Amino acid sequence: MKLVVVCALLGVLAIPTFLQTKKSSSRPGTAKPKPAATPAKKPDDNAEWERVIATADRTERIAALEKFISSFPKSGHLTEAKGLVAAARVEAGNDAVAASNVDVAITEYKAAVDIVPVPVVQGFWDQGLSKIPTNLYFRDRREAAVDIAKALEDKAQGNSGQLLSLAVFYLTIEDGATAQRIAEKAISIEPGSGAAYRMLGLSDRLQFRLDDSAAAFAKALELQPDSVEAKQGLAETKRALGKPDEALALFDEIIAKNPDDLAAKTGRILSLFDSEKRADAESEMAKLLDAAPGNVLLLGEAAYWYAAHKEADKAVDLAQKAIAQNPRFIWSHIALARGLLLQGKPADAERALLNARRYGNFPTVEYELATARAAAGYYREAAEGLATGFSVKDGMISTDLGGRIPREAKSFTDLVADERRASIFTPTAADDPEAANRLASLLAFQQTLNSPQPDEKVVSAAADVFTKGDDAMRVHRQLYAAASLLEKKVALAKAAELAKDAVQNVDAGLSVPSPSTAVLASELYTPRAIAGTRGEYVNVPDVPRPTLSAILRGRIEDILGWTSYQSGSGDEAILHLRRAVSVLPSDSAWWRSSTWHLGAALAASGKDADALDMYIKSYKGSQPDALRYLVIEALYRKVNGSTEGLTDKIGENPAEAARTPAPSPSPEVVASPTPTPAPTPDMISAIPVATPSATPTPEPKPTSTAIPEAATTLATPTPEPSPIVAASPEPTATVLPSPEPSASPSPRPSPTMDPAQTASPTATPTPTPKPSSSPTPEPQTIGSGSSKKTEPTIDPSIQAKGKDLFTPVVITVPSKEKAATDQDQKPIPPPTESPTEVPPCTLTVSNDALRLNRGGGSQAVIIGREDDGDLTALEIIGT
Numbered sequence: 001m002k003l004v005v006v007c008a009l010l011g012v013l014a015i016p017t018f019l020q021t022k023k024s025s026s027r028p029g030t031a032k033p034k035p036a037a038t039p040a041k042k043p044d045d046n047a048e049w050e051r052v053i054a055t056a057d058r059t060e061r062i063a064a065l066e067k068f069i070s071s072f073p074k075s076g077h078l079t080e081a082k083g084l085v086a087a088a089r090v091e092a093g094n095d096a097v098a099a100s101n102v103d104v105a106i107t108e109y110k111a112a113v114d115i116v117p118v119p120v121v122q123g124f125w126d127q128g129l130s131k132i133p134t135n136l137y138f139r140d141r142r143e144a145a146v147d148i149a150k151a152l153e154d155k156a157q158g159n160s161g162q163l164l165s166l167a168v169f170y171l172t173i174e175d176g177a178t179a180q181r182i183a184e185k186a187i188s189i190e191p192g193s194g195a196a197y198r199m200l201g202l203s204d205r206l207q208f209r210l211d212d213s214a215a216a217f218a219k220a221l222e223l224q225p226d227s228v229e230a231k232q233g234l235a236e237t238k239r240a241l242g243k244p245d246e247a248l249a250l251f252d253e254i255i256a257k258n259p260d261d262l263a264a265k266t267g268r269i270l271s272l273f274d275s276e277k278r279a280d281a282e283s284e285m286a287k288l289l290d291a292a293p294g295n296v297l298l299l300g301e302a303a304y305w306y307a308a309h310k311e312a313d314k315a316v317d318l319a320q321k322a323i324a325q326n327p328r329f330i331w332s333h334i335a336l337a338r339g340l341l342l343q344g345k346p347a348d349a350e351r352a353l354l355n356a357r358r359y360g361n362f363p364t365v366e367y368e369l370a371t372a373r374a375a376a377g378y379y380r381e382a383a384e385g386l387a388t389g390f391s392v393k394d395g396m397i398s399t400d401l402g403g404r405i406p407r408e409a410k411s412f413t414d415l416v417a418d419e420r421r422a423s424i425f426t427p428t429a430a431d432d433p434e435a436a437n438r439l440a441s442l443l444a445f446q447q448t449l450n451s452p453q454p455d456e457k458v459v460s461a462a463a464d465v466f467t468k469g470d471d472a473m474r475v476h477r478q479l480y481a482a483a484s485l486l487e488k489k490v491a492l493a494k495a496a497e498l499a500k501d502a503v504q505n506v507d508a509g510l511s512v513p514s515p516s517t518a519v520l521a522s523e524l525y526t527p528r529a530i531a532g533t534r535g536e537y538v539n540v541p542d543v544p545r546p547t548l549s550a551i552l553r554g555r556i557e558d559i560l561g562w563t564s565y566q567s568g569s570g571d572e573a574i575l576h577l578r579r580a581v582s583v584l585p586s587d588s589a590w591w592r593s594s595t596w597h598l599g600a601a602l603a604a605s606g607k608d609a610d611a612l613d614m615y616i617k618s619y620k621g622s623q624p625d626a627l628r629y630l631v632i633e634a635l636y637r638k639v640n641g642s643t644e645g646l647t648d649k650i651g652e653n654p655a656e657a658a659r660t661p662a663p664s665p666s667p668e669v670v671a672s673p674t675p676t677p678a679p680t681p682d683m684i685s686a687i688p689v690a691t692p693s694a695t696p697t698p699e700p701k702p703t704s705t706a707i708p709e710a711a712t713t714l715a716t717p718t719p720e721p722s723p724i725v726a727a728s729p730e731p732t733a734t735v736l737p738s739p740e741p742s743a744s745p746s747p748r749p750s751p752t753m754d755p756a757q758t759a760s761p762t763a764t765p766t767p768t769p770k771p772s773s774s775p776t777p778e779p780q781t782i783g784s785g786s787s788k789k790t791e792p793t794i795d796p797s798i799q800a801k802g803k804d805l806f807t808p809v810v811i812t813v814p815s816k817e818k819a820a821t822d823q824d825q826k827p828i829p830p831p832t833e834s835p836t837e838v839p840p841c842t843l844t845v846s847n848d849a850l851r852l853n854r855g856g857g858s859q860a861v862i863i864g865r866e867d868d869g870d871l872t873a874l875e876i877i878g879t
Contacts, residue, residue, distance in 0.1 A: 045071075046077075048071070049068065049075070052068050052081075053084070059092075062088050062089065065085045065088075066085060082117045085112075086115050086116035086124070086129075090108070090109065093105040093107075093108035093109045105136070106136065109136070109148055110148060113132075120155055129152055130152070130162070133148055133149040149166055159189075160186035161186075161195075163189070164199050167182040171199075174206060176207040176405075177203075179199065182199075183197075193223070194220040194224030194227055195220075197223065197230075198217065198220045198233060201213045201215075201217040201220060202233065205233075206402075208401050208402070208407070208418035210237055213237050217234035218234055221234055228254055228261070231250050231253060231254050232250075235250035235251050235264075235267055236425045239271055239425040239426075239427070240426070240427060241427070244274035244427075245275060247267065247274075248272065251264045251267045251271060265284075266288070266297055267425075269284045269285050269302075270298070270305070272284065273302065274426075274428075281302075294326075296322050296326045296332065297424075299319070299321050300319065300329050301424050301426060303315045303318035303336065304334065304424065306339070307335050308429060309428075313339070314339075315338060318335070319336035319339060320336060323336065330365065331423065333356030334356060334365070336352045337349040337352040338368075341371070341372060346372050346373075346514055347514055347517055350369065353365065353369040354369070354537065362402055362403060363403075363419065364416045364420060366390075367390075369382075370383075371431075371432075374435070377476045377480075377519070378521050378528075379477065381528070383446035384446075386439070386443045386446075387443070390412075392444045392447055396410060397409060397410070397411070397440055411436055413429050413431045438477075441466040444466075445462040445465070445466040445481065445484075449484060449485070456494075463481045463494055463498065464494075473512055473518065475508065475509035476509055476518045478501060479555055480521075482559050483522065483559060486563060489566060492567055493563075493567075495559060496559070499556050499560050502552075503556055509552060510549060510552075515548055516543045517540045519543070520543070524540065550585055551584060551585065554579075554581075554583040555590055557579040557580035558580040558597060561576030561580060561594070565597065565604070574602060574605065577597050578598060580598075599613075599614030599615040599618060602614060615628070615632045616649055619650050624651065624654035625654070630655075632650060633646060633653065
């Protein structure tokens with residue numbers, strides 16, 4: 001029975017299998033169904049997040065975080081992930097900056113700012129993002145810095161504190177307008193923010209709006225009565241506005257709560273000075289300087305106060321102490337310059353301001369520098385400096401204060417006053433109103449004269465305003481204006497009138513503080529310009545009064561003669577020019593110029609032989625000049641029928657010499673040797689000059705020197721001579737670098753020009769040079785000490801001039817200490833006998849005795865010959 005049941009069950013179980021197999025075989029075209037797929041496991045962002053934040057390497061972590069962000073756009077960790085990417089990229093940017101790879105840093109910083117979530121975590125903003133713009137700006141990536149600052153401003157919307165940190169950046173780069181806009185935005189977000197109003201006050205001050213600045217600081221103090229910053233800002237602005245008593249009360253409040261507040265104590269002392277409580281101010285200043293001798297602000301601003309009150313010695317003393325502590329505070333230099341001007345030392349004042357310009361430049365510095373130069377008689381340089389930043393129109397002077405804010409006023413004093421008040425909060429200027437007005441008239445005269453089509457009446461009126469007055473410098477203004485008009489061939493009648501009026505002012509003009517600089521100014525222009533590009537300064541020695549008088553009187557006659565020549569009055573021109581040649585120091589630059597002018601006048605009158613004689617005399621003492629050589633050559637041919645013998649008189653044509661290659665010294669040698677280079681000024685100055693020798697040096701012929709401009713211009717000489725118009729002895733202008741203006745009391749240093757990039761008008765010196773004529777001793781680098789040489793040396797800068805003055809002997813006197821070591825010098829060897837008999841000549845000396853300073857220095861002696869011969873060499877022996 002059991003067996004039957006089991007068989008039945010097996011049969012039942014086999015039926016589905018059989019049926020299934022049968023069904024499958026009955027539909028051969030039907031595909032077999034696939035088994036159901038196992039459902040994929042849902043990604044776990046939390047697990048991935050834990051893995052990502054565990055990544056140690058920064059680069060790998062940034063990549064993993066960015067992949068997480070793209071993979072889990074709705075993750076709860078998204079904001080945190082973006083913040084971590086931003087932080088890592090800022091860190092990478094900082095490392096790139098430290099490695100001097102600023103471009104990579106910019107890429108990292110921009111990526112960080114783009115991805116950082118809003119609102120930005122305050123700590124990350126303070127320690128990371130807000131520092132990026134400043135970090136880039138002062139690494140010369142200004143455009144990228146401003147772009148990132150703008151992007152950060154979008155990220156800081158609604159957060160007044162973060163906006164104010166950006167305003168600080170704009171204050172740092174002196175963009176007061178943007179700082180003001182952001183401060184006002186912060187005030188709209190948080191009207192009760194005292195910090196926002198303080199920022200507004202600072203931005204107004206940076207834009208020289210002192211009344212608005214005072215109102216903003218007052219509002220800040222109203223909102224935060226205990227704010228020291230608000231009281232300090234308001235007190236300083238009150239000082240600037242001429243309210244020292246109100247400022248004094250605010251400073252006292254600060255000191256009452258914090259007796260050690262150095263800024264408040266400094267402000268209090270300066271407020272006492274402003275209140276004319278001098279005794280109290282000086283007493284407190286002495287105590288504070290004993291405790292804090294390095295208080296540069298107190299030293300410099302007090303020095304300016306003394307200068308404004310015409311106490312020169314005090315001003316100079318305190319300013320020098322301030323500069324010794326920290327030379328970057330420009331107002332210390334300005335105070336020093338004003339004190340030196342009061343002491344009658346305009347050249348020293350100019351040097352002080354040139355030192356100031358090394359640390360920054362803004363309109364006040366240019367104005368002060370022009371004031372010092374005008375006081376010294378350097379009118380051309382003063383006018384050129386003013387023209388770079390100032391202009392005159394309808395009696396109003398205009399400039400951009402701080403290089404940013406356009407302003408205009410009737411006088412220089414009023415125009416630049418806000419720069420002083422916003423920087424050192426001093427209400428009283430140290431200016432001399434009369435000098436400031438003369439400077440304005442100089443600018444107006446020069447601007448009118450340099451216009452494309454100057455009107456003679458307008459130019460003449462401007463010249464009258466510039467030259468009016470009864471001061472001792474008037475004669476120098478008259479001659480400068482007359483020479484300028486003559487150079488431009490404008491208002492020649494006015495030029496002659498000014499020259500005639502100058503005659504009666506000659507003696508007074510020699511009583512100015514620096515008569516040598518005033519008289520020699522026109523011929524010092526090019527040497528000073530060249531020295532300036534090298535960071536050097538030309539010291540001008542004292543020239544004897546008779547020589548200066550001769551130069552002034554000779555220049556007057558030259559101007560009168562040349563205006564007569566230009567006007568067609570030949571006989572009158574010859575009369576005045578003969579007087580000029582007879583009066584001027586022989587072989588000086590003015591003498592050569594007048595001699596050439598006389599030659600032109602004689603040639604125009606048909607006196608060719610006399611004209612040729614004057615031309616040759618003028619040319620022989622000058623640097624080779626291809627233009628003038630052609631004039632002489634043509635007239636020589638006209639007088640003598642040929643040019644035979646001309647080379648013996650004045651040397652070869654410099655234009656021809658420039659085109660003719662020098663012959664090889666040894667034609668037998670296949671490979672020509674390297675030619676010996678012409679000696680440089682440094683090489684020339686190294687030649688001993690104190691070794692005595694009576695052996696005469698044969699008179700060298702002038703070496704033909706290439707003059708680039710003449711060589712290209714004079715391809716075809718003109719058949720007939722044309723007088724070369726040299727209306728003014730002033731050399732061609734050399735453009736000096738002009739630093740970017742800055743209104744900051746501690747501006748950035750200005751770049752210096754590479755002297756190698758400045759075209760020099762100097763001709764190549766000859767192997768056997770004649771001493772070049774110049775009244776100026778060796779140019780000294782600004783701020784450098786005395787020379788280290790103990791032997792008398794010829795000034796190398798004399799060789800670098802493009803135009804000579806008159807032949808001096810410039811001796812560098814060793815200091816007392818160094819001179820003491822030279823007492824046991826070797827005995828002077830006896831002079832060797834001359835192989836040929838030398839005919840004697842008569843020398844003239846400007847002064848018979850020299851008075852040397854015990855501490856070292858330089859002096860000049862003008863030596864000439866009574867005849868027309870050349871002075872080949874001169875050796876001096878001194879004990």
